[in-house]
Amino acid sequence: MRIVKSDLIVEKVKQLCIEANLYLGHDVISCIKSKIEDEESPLGKDILKILIENAKIAKSKNIPICQDTGMAVFFVKLGQDVAINGENITDAINEGVRQGYLDGYLRKSVVDPITRINTKDNTPAVIHYEIIKGDKICIEFAPKGFGSENMSRLKMLKPSDGIEGIKEFILSTVKEAGSNPCPPIVIGVGIGGTVDKCAQIAKKALLRNIGENNKNSYIEKLEKELLLEINELGIGPQGLGGSTTALALNIETFPTHIAGLPVVVNINCHASRHMKVIL
Ligand code: SF4
Numbered sequence: 001m002r003i004v005k006s007d008l009i010v011e012k013v014k015q016l017c018i019e020a021n022l023y024l025g026h027d028v029i030s031c032i033k034s035k036i037e038d039e040e041s042p043l044g045k046d047i048l049k050i051l052i053e054n055a056k057i058a059k060s061k062n063i064p065i066c067q068d069t070g071m072a073v074f075f076v077k078l079g080q081d082v083a084i085n086g087e088n089i090t091d092a093i094n095e096g097v098r099q100g101y102l103d104g105y106l107r108k109s110v111v112d113p114i115t116r117i118n119t120k121d122n123t124p125a126v127i128h129y130e131i132i133k134g135d136k137i138c139i140e141f142a143p144k145g146f147g148s149e150n151m152s153r154l155k156m157l158k159p160s161d162g163i164e165g166i167k168e169f170i171l172s173t174v175k176e177a178g179s180n181p182c183p184p185i186v187i188g189v190g191i192g193g194t195v196d197k198c199a200q201i202a203k204k205a206l207l208r209n210i211g212e213n214n215k216n217s218y219i220e221k222l223e224k225e226l227l228l229e230i231n232e233l234g235i236g237p238q239g240l241g242g243s244t245t246a247l248a249l250n251i252e253t254f255p256t257h258i259a260g261l262p263v264v265v266n267i268n269c270h271a272s273r274h275m276k277v278i279l
Contacts, residue, residue, distance in 0.1 A: 002135035006086030013096020016141040018104035020275040021064045024055040027209040035244045044242025066271045069106040070143030072125035081135040140276035148181035148269040157261040173265040179239020182269035190264040193254035201252035202264035
């Protein structure tokens with residue numbers, strides 16, 4: 001059994017919180033750059049250039065890419081041959097979030113849902129665990145802004161709605177979102193499972209690097225087809241018109257019940273932040 005000290009988890013999570021909010025991923029930057037030439041709208045081209053400039057300024061001045069530094073969401077793969085010494089892993093992750101958001105001067109956006117009183121340190125984090133073989137811990141962090149989270153939707157389709165119903169729901173969700181999620185967006189789609197599983201796989205789909213499609217060839221084809229259709233909607237960068245509405249559309253599926261067809265569309269903005277560490 002390998003021993004990992006909880007202090008190390010705290011330190012690494014703190015770093016993840018700060019760095020993911022300051023440095024936009026290379027995959028997002030190169031995708032936005034590649035869209036500049038193809039963008040049909042002159043204003044859209046300018047906005048894409050500004051997004052690149054924004055990421056450069058954030059990096060050079062050590063300031064967040066966006067003022068909304070999000071709710072802290074984690075996907076953790078925990079090897080079954082690891083023991084944590086010290087705090088339990090959930091407490092260690094939350095302590096890392098607390099320290100990262102305080103020391104990194106990141107906005108604390110988490111409130112009680114009813115009283116709206118701020119927890120003042122951006123905790124608690126939303127943490128999804130998966131137990132895997134081996135003696136490693138993989139911690140992936142994805143801060144989630146709510147301009148885009150608020151435009152996400154769940155629909156319990158009927159099995160008879162089929163693939164056409166799924167496509168229609170995804171397209172209508174993106175249309176309805178319009179400029180609100182700060183396009184160009186990244187779209188995570190969950191299909192199947194239960195209500196909770198479907199939302200979880202939609203969120204997980206957002207963790208993929210841009211350009212990484214589903215390994216199932218049928219789903220990959222669907223991802224590419226829907227991405228093309230979305231970019232023909234004309235919403236464009238920041239919703240001001242153009243041909244770059246989305247950078248990626250990632251679908252994850254899970255077997256479901258004979259009587260149901262849950263679909264979740266989880267929208268992320270151009271500040272598609274995610275970073276991981278393996279301990
Ligand atoms: S949706 Fe994204 S880019 Fe827009 S304000 Fe929120 S975090 Fe920032």
